[in-house]
Amino acid sequence: MSSQIDHLLDETRRFAPPAEFAADAVATAELYEEAQADREAFWADQARRLLHWHTPFTEVLDWTTPPFAKWFADGELNIAYNCLDRHVEGGHGDRIALLWEGEQGDDRRVTYAELTDEVKRLANVLTDLGVGEGDRVAIYMPMIPEAIAAMLAVVRIGAIHSVVFGGFSADSLRFRIDDAGAKVVITADGGYRKGKVSPLKPAVDLALADRNGSGAQETVEKVLVVKRGGNDVEWTHGRDIWWHDVVPQASSVHEAQAFGAENPLFILYTSGTTGKPKGILHTSGGYLTQAAFTNQVVHDIHPASDVYWCTADIGWITGHTYVTYGPLANGATQVIYEGTPDTPHPGRWWEIVQKYGVTVLYTAPTAIRSFMKIGRSVPKQFDLSSLRLLGSVGEPINPEAWMWYRKIIGGKTAPIVDTWWQTETGAIMISALPGVTETKPGSAQVPLPGISVDVVDEDGQHVGNGNGGLLVVTEPWPSMLRGIWGDPERFKETYWDKFASQGYYFAGDGARLDDDGDVWLLGRVDDVMNVSGHRLSTTEIESSLVGNEAVAEAAVVGASDETTGQAVVAFVIIKESYLKEHSAEGLAQGLRSWVGEQIGPIARPRDVYIVGELPKTRSGKIMRRLLRDVAEGREVGDTTTLADTAVMSVISAQVK
Ligand code: WT7
Numbered sequence: 001m002s003s004q005i006d007h008l009l010d011e012t013r014r015f016a017p018p019a020e021f022a023a024d025a026v027a028t029a030e031l032y033e034e035a036q037a038d039r040e041a042f043w044a045d046q047a048r049r050l051l052h053w054h055t056p057f058t059e060v061l062d063w064t065t066p067p068f069a070k071w072f073a074d075g076e077l078n079i080a081y082n083c084l085d086r087h088v089e090g091g092h093g094d095r096i097a098l099l100w101e102g103e104q105g106d107d108r109r110v111t112y113a114e115l116t117d118e119v120k121r122l123a124n125v126l127t128d129l130g131v132g133e134g135d136r137v138a139i140y141m142p143m144i145p146e147a148i149a150a151m152l153a154v155v156r157i158g159a160i161h162s163v164v165f166g167g168f169s170a171d172s173l174r175f176r177i178d179d180a181g182a183k184v185v186i187t188a189d190g191g192y193r194k195g196k197v198s199p200l201k202p203a204v205d206l207a208l209a210d211r212n213g214s215g216a217q218e219t220v221e222k223v224l225v226v227k228r229g230g231n232d233v234e235w236t237h238g239r240d241i242w243w244h245d246v247v248p249q250a251s252s253v254h255e256a257q258a259f260g261a262e263n264p265l266f267i268l269y270t271s272g273t274t275g276k277p278k279g280i281l282h283t284s285g286g287y288l289t290q291a292a293f294t295n296q297v298v299h300d301i302h303p304a305s306d307v308y309w310c311t312a313d314i315g316w317i318t319g320h321t322y323v324t325y326g327p328l329a330n331g332a333t334q335v336i337y338e339g340t341p342d343t344p345h346p347g348r349w350w351e352i353v354q355k356y357g358v359t360v361l362y363t364a365p366t367a368i369r370s371f372m373k374i375g376r377s378v379p380k381q382f383d384l385s386s387l388r389l390l391g392s393v394g395e396p397i398n399p400e401a402w403m404w405y406r407k408i409i410g411g412k413t414a415p416i417v418d419t420w421w422q423t424e425t426g427a428i429m430i431s432a433l434p435g436v437t438e439t440k441p442g443s444a445q446v447p448l449p450g451i452s453v454d455v456v457d458e459d460g461q462h463v464g465n466g467n468g469g470l471l472v473v474t475e476p477w478p479s480m481l482r483g484i485w486g487d488p489e490r491f492k493e494t495y496w497d498k499f500a501s502q503g504y505y506f507a508g509d510g511a512r513l514d515d516d517g518d519v520w521l522l523g524r525v526d527d528v529m530n531v532s533g534h535r536l537s538t539t540e541i542e543s544s545l546v547g548n549e550a551v552a553e554a555a556v557v558g559a560s561d562e563t564t565g566q567a568v569v570a571f572v573i574i575k576e577s578y579l580k581e582h583s584a585e586g587l588a589q590g591l592r593s594w595v596g597e598q599i600g601p602i603a604r605p606r607d608v609y610i611v612g613e614l615p616k617t618r619s620g621k622i623m624r625r626l627l628r629d630v631a632e633g634r635e636v637g638d639t640t641t642l643a644d645t646a647v648m649s650v651i652s653a654q655v656k
Contacts, residue, residue: 004457005468005510005522009540009599011399015439018413021388025435027297035449042450043478047285050292050329052086053077054258057285061476066503067496068483069476071286072261079265079284080156081256083328084116096333098145099307099356103192103339110145112331118247120254122153125246129222131184133158133259136267138182140164140173140200142191143338146226146243147314150186151324155266158259162267162279165315166191166198167618167643170206176269177207179279180485181219190229195343197229205234261285267485268317270423271641278494279485280423286478288329290427294448295326298417298431299360300389307386309335310362311349316619317423318393322362341367346374350382361409362391366620368401373552373575376408384409389434390416394620396521398543402441420444420521422507424495426479429453430519442543445518451477453519455511460502468512468522468537472504480505510537527624529558529566534602536568538624541605544598545570550578550587555614555622556605559631567606569631571651574610584610607631609655618643630655
């Protein structure tokens with residue numbers, strides 16, 4: 001089968017960088033030239049410019065044993081020192097690091113001096129608990145300042161954190177604790193979600209109870225608990241410790257020790273479509289270099305004046321790189337929010353933007369589409385004029401969602417950066433540079449300076465402009481994963497074997513190059529459909545559907561079909577205002593023709609199902625595998641990784 005993915009959708013809108021923005025932008029076009037001239041020297045410059053090195057490095061990249069890269073290997077630094085102490089020592093101790101907003105409307109402002117103080121105390125506590133260099137600490141917490149302090153305290157003493165998203169179950173937590181062999185778990189009694197306390201400590205208790213069954217050896221010695229939810233918790237004496245009993249009392253004197261640049265920093269588990277979750281391993285110097293660099297040039301961070309808000313939870317890579325590490329390394333002021341976007345009212349996010357005067361907002365297409373579904377009247381009630389830059393991450397953003405984001409949230413002026421990257425890449429890889437790049441709705445556009453990507457066919461040959469294929473990264477990059485925890489073979493197999501002779505990293509995504517050579521992501525290669533021998537991307541048909549004024553969100557899958565091999569089956573969410581006025585049959589019929597007219601008869605869905613929700617993972621990605629089951633009339637497969645496990649029965653019922 002050819003790997004060529006047919007290109008169907010034409011998007012021709014272009015937005016030049018506003019002159020005012022460009023005049024003050026951090027990024028400049030020269031960055032591309034500098035990186036082009038000498039890629040390694042470019043990254044070495046960024047590492048020296050953006051970070052403090054206790055011991056300067058003399059080596060840049062060691063790629064003698066691919067795919068195991070070493071960056072800045074003989075240099076030494078302390079990650080927490082770079083994110084905290086040096087800003088205080090540089091006279092910015094009074095600058096606010098965290099503008100924390102609780103779901104209930106309670107708030108806290110934490111300065112760099114205060115956060116540094118807290119992290120030093122906690123580092124002393126962890127050391128007293130016997131945590132040292134290379135030990136693993138699991139963090140299972142709500143979005144509260146202590147969660148960020150916990151990450152930084154762990155890495156300050158050279159230990160490795162594994163943050164587990166607070167929405168994961170006890171089983172998921174147990175797997176992650178066991179796989180990493182965590183010595184300590186840091187958690188909270190609970191945190192606020194959807195108007196009530198969602199318990200965390202009870203899940204930790206469950207995860208640690210009865211280990212005989214799992215066959216795993218008990219590695220956890222202590223559980224440190226922040227009081228946040230006020231919910232009742234059970235207590236295992238000798239194991240459990242209240243944060244408030246030990247951290248405030250601990251000494252705030254703690255000198256950051258230097259660790260090697262390749263010292264492991266964290267493990268973050270990511271689940272693919274098959275197999276157990278993979279513990280993605282990141283290390284220190286290269287990771288922080290690319291985190292700080294991309295946050296600075298892509299999010300255009302001016303630390304003295306910006307109020308930055310990345311809406312991701314620290315349980316995801318976006319929360320690691322663009323809440324904890326990048327912005328704090330840059331000395332930025334940022335908002336963090338504990339709760340859900342619609343609690344206690346659907347305008348909660350926009351109220352927060354207004355309250356803090358947020359200037360840079362970084363969020364996911366799934367959130368944008370859910371706001372589109374409710375309608376513009378909600379954000380219109382708030383003053384969003386402080387926003388000067390918008391970012392998107394996690395999925396392809398359909399051109400119409402991009403346009404809505406620009407118009408309704410960005411006041412028709414704020415540039416939008418669509419940023420492509422992965423848990424594995426550690427930091428942004430493909431994105432426009434705001435103030436430099438002319439933007440195109442729906443395209444991630446260009447690899448960042450110092451990053452090399454290509455779109456290739458099954459043989460690893462460049463497909464050329466105008467064609468679709470497989471997205472690969474062709475050269476090692478500073479924040480690349482260094483492996484899968486405990487499984488070097490799986491690391492090679494999963495990412496490097498496919499293009500072993502070229503030495504390319506295969507990302508699992510389909511992409512297309514337009515006539516300018518810009519990259520358009522087409523979705524996961526596993527989701528590509530084959531209709532009458534044409535390979536069609538989910539993204540383009542979904543974008544066409546979202547381009548219809550009645551549609552807020554769409555998911556498309558290929559279902560087996562006697563005549564065409566596979567047929568396109570669409571599941572769509574209709575905007576609330578249209579649902580009232582139109583019949584479901586009328587809408588479905590209209591949408592089939594719409595796609596047929598917009599991108600051609602080959603892409604016209606055989607079936608269009610109008611549904612109220614789509615099955616999503618807890619990080620907001622649509623699980624097309626489950627929709628394929630419904631479309632083919634099969635029993636629906638494993639739903640345990642869904643954010644809302646009830647969704648599939650509702651959809652199955654709606655389809656019947
Ligand atoms: C996968 C990685 C990147 C941090 C959050 C998700 C998809 C991500 C984009 C984008 C199109 C995107 C890809 C990628 N993806 N960003 N801007 N346009 N697709 O991290 O959970 O590791 O997921 O998300 O399919 O491979 P992740």
